[in-house]
Amino acid sequence: MIQRVKSVFLKESLCLGLLLFSGEQRGSSVLAFSLDLLYSERQKNEGRARPVQTGCLQCVRRMWRMPGTGGQSECQKKREDYITWDEYFMGVASLSGKRSKDPSTQVGACIVSQDNKILSMGYNGFPKGCSDDEFPWGKEHETDDPYNAKYFYSTHSELNAILNYRGGSLEGSKLYVTLFPCNECAKAIIQAGIRTIVYGEDKYAHTSAVRASKRMLNAAGVRYYQYQPTGRRIVIEV
Numbered sequence: 001m002i003q004r005v006k007s008v009f010l011k012e013s014l015c016l017g018l019l020l021f022s023g024e025q026r027g028s029s030v031l032a033f034s035l036d037l038l039y040s041e042r043q044k045n046e047g048r049a050r051p052v053q054t055g056c057l058q059c060v061r062r063m064w065r066m067p068g069t070g071g072q073s074e075c076q077k078k079r080e081d082y083i084t085w086d087e088y089f090m091g092v093a094s095l096s097g098k099r100s101k102d103p104s105t106q107v108g109a110c111i112v113s114q115d116n117k118i119l120s121m122g123y124n125g126f127p128k129g130c131s132d133d134e135f136p137w138g139k140e141h142e143t144d145d146p147y148n149a150k151y152f153y154s155t156h157s158e159l160n161a162i163l164n165y166r167g168g169s170l171e172g173s174k175l176y177v178t179l180f181p182c183n184e185c186a187k188a189i190i191q192a193g194i195r196t197i198v199y200g201e202d203k204y205a206h207t208s209a210v211r212a213s214k215r216m217l218n219a220a221g222v223r224y225y226q227y228q229p230t231g232r233r234i235v236i237e238v
Contacts, residue, residue, distance in 0.1 A: 083232065083234070084230075085116055086176075086198060086227060087230060087232065089110050089112050089118070089174075089176040089198070090110075090176050090178075090198065090200065090227050091234065092108075092110045092118065092121065092176070093108040093109055093110040093121070093157075093176040093177055093178050093200075094108055094178055094200075095108065095236075096108030096109065096110060096121045096122065096123045096157070097123050097124075097157065097178050098123075099123045099125075100123040100124050100125055100157075101125060101132050101137070102124055102125065102137060102150070102154070103137055104137075104139065105124065105179070106123065106124070106178075107123060107124045107156065107157040107177065107178050107179045108121070108122070108123045108157050108177070108178050109121065109122045109123070109157035109158045109160070109161040109175060109176065109177040109178075110161065110175070110176040110177075111161050111162070111165065111170060111173050111174070111175050111176075111194065112173060112174045112175075112176065113172075113173055113174075114172050114173065114174075119165055119167060119170065119173060120161045120162070120164045120165035120167075120170075121161055121164065122157045122158065122159070122160030122161030122162075122163075122164055123157045123160065124154055124155065124156050124157045124160070125154065125155065125160070126153050126154060126155065127153075127155055130153060135150075135153050136148050136149060136150055136153070137150050138150060139151065156181070156182065156184070156185050157177060157178075157179075158175060158177055158181050158185040158188065158189060159184070159185050159188050161175070162188050162189070162192050162194075169193060170192045170193050170194055171192075171193035171195075172193060172195050173192075173193070173194050173195070173196075174194065174195070174196040174197075174198065175189060175194050175196070175197045175198070176198045176199075176227075177197065177198070177199050177200070178199070178200040178201065179199065179200060179201050179202075179203070179204075180197075180199045180201065180202040180204065180205065180210055180213070180224075181197065181199070181213055182204075182209045182210060182213055183209045183210070183212040183213045183216065184209075185213070186212075186213035186214075186216045186217055187216065189217070189222065190216060190217065190220045190222060194222065195221075195222060195223065196222070196223045196224070197217070197222060197223070197224035197225075198224070198225060198226075198227050199224060199225075199226055199227065200226070200227050202226065
């Protein structure tokens with residue numbers, strides 16, 4: 001028995017030395033696979049069967065040093081810090097809003113199917129053919145001279161997202177938008193068949209337009225809820 005243990009130990013030591021050398025010459029992937037095979041052989045010698053599996057060099061080295069790990073490689077587990085669906089789609093809506101040229105309010109929207117596929121996006125701005133440099137962006141003349149204020153010309157992000165869709169029906173879809181929809185957008189949302197709204201801010205909740213919006217959405221059975229930020233910070237370099 002003692003002789004057999006010495007033989008196995010010597011065999012492993014020699015193989016490990018050769019493998020370390022070959023790993024330097026041939027790359028870490030060869031070394032990782034070879035170490036894994038060697039570790040599997042050790043498990044057999046100790047009476048613990050273990051399937052051979054490949055992994056990164058660091059994981060295999062860790063398993064070699066710690067036989068009690070059961071052979072579970074860290075690189076073979078899924079990462080746990082991925083973003084949620086709500087984070088993903090609200091992030092897309094927020095990014096869409098960055099395309100808006102409106103100097104006071106930038107709103108983005110993203111429409112998603114029932115199986116979490118992005119169908120359309122939009123942001124607030126002027127219709128096609130209406131120059132961003134010629135039409136008014138101001139809102140100071142809303143009451144005294146509305147012809148020279150933005151409200152007669154600007155299309156909201158929700159309506160743009162609905163109009164941008166070319167795939168057919170939006171029945172049963174979900175809308176992510178960075179600002180709660182106004183009454184005019186609520187009409188389009190209901191008529192398009194959108195069933196759920198996830199919104200960011202609701203800073204105009206006290207206005208008649210938003211109150212009317214919620215009244216219609218409630219009557220039509222459209223569910224809406226406010227997105228709850230997670231505090232996760234994601235930096236994108238463009």
